[in-house]
Amino acid sequence: MDTAIPSDDRTFEVARRLKPYLHGLSQPTGQAAGLPAWIYTDPAFFAEERKRVFAPSWIGIAYESEVANPGDAIAAEYAGWRFIVTRAEDGVVRTFYNVCRHRGMTLLDPGASAQGRTLACPWHRWTYDLQGRLVATPNIGGNNAHECVGFDKEGLGLQAVRTDTWLGVVFVNVDGAAPPLAEYLKPTIDRLAAFDLSLTRESNETMETAFQGNWKLGIEGGVEDYHIPWVHRQLGPSGDFRGEFSGDRWVGVTCRRTMEMAKRRYDESEGAAATAALPMFPHLPETGLFEASVILSTLPATLVAAVADHVVVSLFIPESPGRTKIRRRFRFIGEAATDDARASARRKVRDAWSVVTEQDGPIIAAMQDQAALKDEIGFRPRYSPHWEPAVHHFQKVIAAKITGENLA
Ligand code: FES
Numbered sequence: 001m002d003t004a005i006p007s008d009d010r011t012f013e014v015a016r017r018l019k020p021y022l023h024g025l026s027q028p029t030g031q032a033a034g035l036p037a038w039i040y041t042d043p044a045f046f047a048e049e050r051k052r053v054f055a056p057s058w059i060g061i062a063y064e065s066e067v068a069n070p071g072d073a074i075a076a077e078y079a080g081w082r083f084i085v086t087r088a089e090d091g092v093v094r095t096f097y098n099v100c101r102h103r104g105m106t107l108l109d110p111g112a113s114a115q116g117r118t119l120a121c122p123w124h125r126w127t128y129d130l131q132g133r134l135v136a137t138p139n140i141g142g143n144n145a146h147e148c149v150g151f152d153k154e155g156l157g158l159q160a161v162r163t164d165t166w167l168g169v170v171f172v173n174v175d176g177a178a179p180p181l182a183e184y185l186k187p188t189i190d191r192l193a194a195f196d197l198s199l200t201r202e203s204n205e206t207m208e209t210a211f212q213g214n215w216k217l218g219i220e221g222g223v224e225d226y227h228i229p230w231v232h233r234q235l236g237p238s239g240d241f242r243g244e245f246s247g248d249r250w251v252g253v254t255c256r257r258t259m260e261m262a263k264r265r266y267d268e269s270e271g272a273a274a275t276a277a278l279p280m281f282p283h284l285p286e287t288g289l290f291e292a293s294v295i296l297s298t299l300p301a302t303l304v305a306a307v308a309d310h311v312v313v314s315l316f317i318p319e320s321p322g323r324t325k326i327r328r329r330f331r332f333i334g335e336a337a338t339d340d341a342r343a344s345a346r347r348k349v350r351d352a353w354s355v356v357t358e359q360d361g362p363i364i365a366a367m368q369d370q371a372a373l374k375d376e377i378g379f380r381p382r383y384s385p386h387w388e389p390a391v392h393h394f395q396k397v398i399a400a401k402i403t404g405e406n407l408a
């Protein structure tokens, strides 16, 4: 049984099984053969991703707006880790494992939120403040004896997870050894530099959904525009498209369009006529081709889409090998994020993204379902050198992290 295998043996086994595929993967994009389908379904592979892809990275687990005020706490999950994110009286956002220091009960139910100065464990009522300190142990020494000799609360606070924030996202670094967040995100931030993200504010438009497929299928589908004319017909032609990437930090797609194309794209998307009312980033030229969208997946799976008049931040949250949550927030420029006059314009942007996500859902589910068959017949994916360099690069990044080989 899988769980009986010590994890070091399992590591060796997963890396060993992947190695025969590396040669084909390392070929130029037009000739390369991609990774086998079991990387999307195998629980041992998922366990390796937790250890070698997620734990050493900064992973986006929640939004700052979910803990907007001192006293706010929420439960957040990611690939089997259970966290509590808090904002204590000092205003600092912190993350802890959602595990009581007494006998290990879940403090806050998955999906739940709380407001107050403390969090009490439902089992024996050990109580923590929002900085994670153990502040009360009711009845620990007998009825109405809340202290007891030989027991010291000091040092029994909740176990903290390294936390930082950017663009409204709460990021954590599970292994504690990643470079500081600002350094980790620098390649992403540099690539987005043409869009002054500091002008944007989070609106109250949100999207919470899930797809029945591995998290990597979501990334791979999001970094090519090849399928747009058939699957997302309402978006029109993709313009001057480029698949891009930067080392093991991000993969993405960028598109240059004229202002006319950029406006039409959203005007013609699913009822988005009113988006014209939204202000655009001030740097955009009225004539000629310009970079109208830059959509980057910061690895492993935090997506930022900077478009002419809005920014979408998406957290892909792996729940299991075959299921991934999408949590999305929509940002607009200045007042346009919150004023009443643009409420319907904001809703239409959200709806346009929602239609695209729904159109992708059945394809991802079918890809996931086909995995066993594909491995049975020895199938290997192939790539269009024009459209899919970022998909190819993403597979190399994953393979390199899992096997420890250098595939650059
Ligand atoms: S397990 Fe939390 S108080 Fe006992």
Ligand SMILES: [Fe+2]
Pocket (backbone or CB within 6 Å): 221, 222, 227, 231, 232, 356, 360
């Ligand atoms: Fe798509």
